Amino acid sequence: MSAKIYLSYTPPYDWQWMMAFLGARALTGIEQKEGEFYQRTLVVKSGNEHFSGWIRVRPVEDKNHVELHVSASLQTVAGQVEQQVRRLLDLDADPHLIAAGLGALAENSVGLRLPGCINRFELTVRAILGQLVSVKMAATLATRLTVKWGDPISTPFDGLTHLFPAPARIAGLSVEDLRGIGVQAKRAACLIGVAQAVEKGALPLDNMTDVQQGVTALLAMPGIGSWTASYVAMRAWSAPDVFLGGDYLIKQRFPGMTPAKIARYAEIWQPWRTYATLHLWFNDRFVPH
Numbered sequence: 661m662s663a664k665i666y667l668s669y670t671p672p673y674d675w676q677w678m679m680a681f682l683g684a685r686a687l688t689g690i691e692q693k694e695g696e697f698y699q700r701t702l703v704v705k706s707g708n709e710h711f712s713g714w715i716r717v718r719p720v721e722d723k724n725h726v727e728l729h730v731s732a733s734l735q736t737v738a739g740q741v742e743q744q745v746r747r748l749l750d751l752d753a754d755p756h757l758i759a760a761g762l763g764a765l766a767e768n769s770v771g772l773r774l775p776g777c778i779n780r781f782e783l784t785v786r787a788i789l790g791q792l793v794s795v796k797m798a799a800t801l802a803t804r805l806t807v808k809w810g811d812p813i814s815t816p817f818d819g820l821t822h823l824f825p826a827p828a829r830i831a832g833l834s835v836e837d838l839r840g841i842g843v844q845a846k847r848a849a850c851l852i853g854v855a856q857a858v859e860k861g862a863l864p865l866d867n868m869t870d871v872q873q874g875v876t877a878l879l880a881m882p883g884i885g886s887w888t889a890s891y892v893a894m895r896a897w898s899a900p901d902v903f904l905g906g907d908y909l910i911k912q913r914f915p916g917m918t919p920a921k922i923a924r925y926a927e928i929w930q931p932w933r934t935y936a937t938l939h940l941w942f943n944d945r946f947v948p949h
Contacts, residue, residue: 663735665742667726667750673770675719681775684795685786688803689810689822701743701813701820702778704737705866705912711737712823714815717745726751731815739808747776747898752892754835762930765946772938780865780896781858782824787891788851788884789843804841809833827884830855850883857881871899894934913940914948 664949683693691844699716713731720727726806728745730738746752766772777783785805790798799888810822830851839846846912857863863881868874871893878889887906893899903926904910914922925948929936939948 662729662731663738665730665738666720666723667742667746667749667751668846669724669726669749670754670794671721671724672755672771673719673721673724673773674769675721677769677771678773678775680828685799687786687799687806687824689806690803690818690820690824692819694817694819696803698815699820700778701815701823702734702741703826704740704744705825706732706737706740712811712813712818714788714813714817715741715745716756716817717749744778748778750774750776750898758932758935762936762939765929765936765943769939769943772898772935772942774868774898774934774938776898777895779824781855783825783896784854784857784865784892785830785851787888787895788847788854789886791847791888801842805814805838805843827855827858829900831859846883850881853881853883865896868897871897893946894937899934901931901933902937903929904937907937907941910937910940914944917948 675872679693679698682698684692686692687813691698697716698718699714701712703710703712703715711734713733715734716729718727726745726749728742729739733739753772753773759770764892765846786798788800789801805824806822806824812821815821831851831899835848835852836843838851839845840888843851854863865879874897875889878884879886879890887904890902890904894902903923905923905926911919911922914925916924926933
């Protein structure tokens, strides 16, 4: 039997946008959107033990809470699961405080939240796979990785069949292994290097207390550039003040402005530049003044 837990949040919340964002990036076998539910498999580490299972969530908007179902196999670590879901859905954000800091940029979409993650290593792998390819292609590559090297899991849902591969599994692969599923050689070497660093404890993705130190550590890894490191900081560590000024779509929002000018302009949105980045991605009516 699964347990049902209710997680509160401060409205407004743009659930349609969040569910569409997660649904567009869903990894076959690991996560899916089914009706009003988002559901996925996961592994939770507690001490030296690992617990695997599944969750499903759906918003109950009239009560301003999220209904979270946790598999029986994860009930020992239900408190950790709750925290991971709160991070994934950005449930602790104060939308009015953020909107006040962003001014006109956020006035038409106060309920936009930051999509976080359940598994920080998975998010980092997906960010690396997503370099210079479409969202769909990144999800395809991550799905191939999962099918080949992720452990199978039994769940009540036809679409949830695997766990995302652990760092140790990817650390033991060769560049040729990853080239076999369509990953470019340099990117494959980067993935293996990151997995080995995580496995050795040199890149503590789950225990990063200083975001800037984390970004510096990521940038020191061969094959990771500033966009990827900043994207990981935004989504894996829920950093609220990261601005992706070098992003292709962001640059389009500031025609005729150099990256340095864009960065200076974005200072008006401190300390909420991560949210400014999200709004700029999804607000094609923005005109800089």
